[in-house]
Amino acid sequence: MNDIIEKLRETPTTCVSDAMQGLNNLHPDIKPLKEEYKIVGRAFTVKTAAGDNFYVLKAIREAKPGDILVIDAKGDTYRAIAGDFVVGMAQTLGIQGIVVDGVIRDVMGIKNLNFPVFCKGTTVAASNKVGIGETNVPISCGGVTVHPNDIIIGDVDGVVVIPQTIEQDVLNKAVKKMKKDQEREESVLKSRESVIQYLDNILSK
């Protein structure tokens, strides 16, 4: 099971998206804080009330090392679901990354941690800690349903959810697509003539 994750590390996120015909891509507003971030791992899910991060703290305590926290924060952009302190705790406990349909704060501090956070942006306002939420339940994040233990793969191109029930099939299709893309690049991009031949062929259909 975990060798699927190892193989996905070598697979472009775009090919994983293509393998599911784009159906499980999070909304593109959810972006990595740094372009070089890449995450591949299993989701530990959290559902919070907008602007409340008590359950994020609970999730950080409950998640296993290597997990990716996927937070349904209702798309709220006013209150930060985490700052550098909360993210630092997640990093120290071995969590691999955080994906949130909300915003964070202390952006420079979080960038200095070199810990992959994917979010909609930043704000100055802190979260409340009222304590409305759930951990480890099916959630909606960026317009996609995420179940606990689904695979999350994300990089600068975006974040894709692979439902656990179809992960082997998605990997097979994604690897096939990657090889097809590589072959196409090698055969088409090698010369001016091969590019023109390729275009003429497509355009004559």
Ligand SMILES: O=C([O-])CC(=O)C(=O)O
């Ligand atoms: O404590 C919070 O809720 C957010 C914050 O400022 C931090 O993590 O540094």
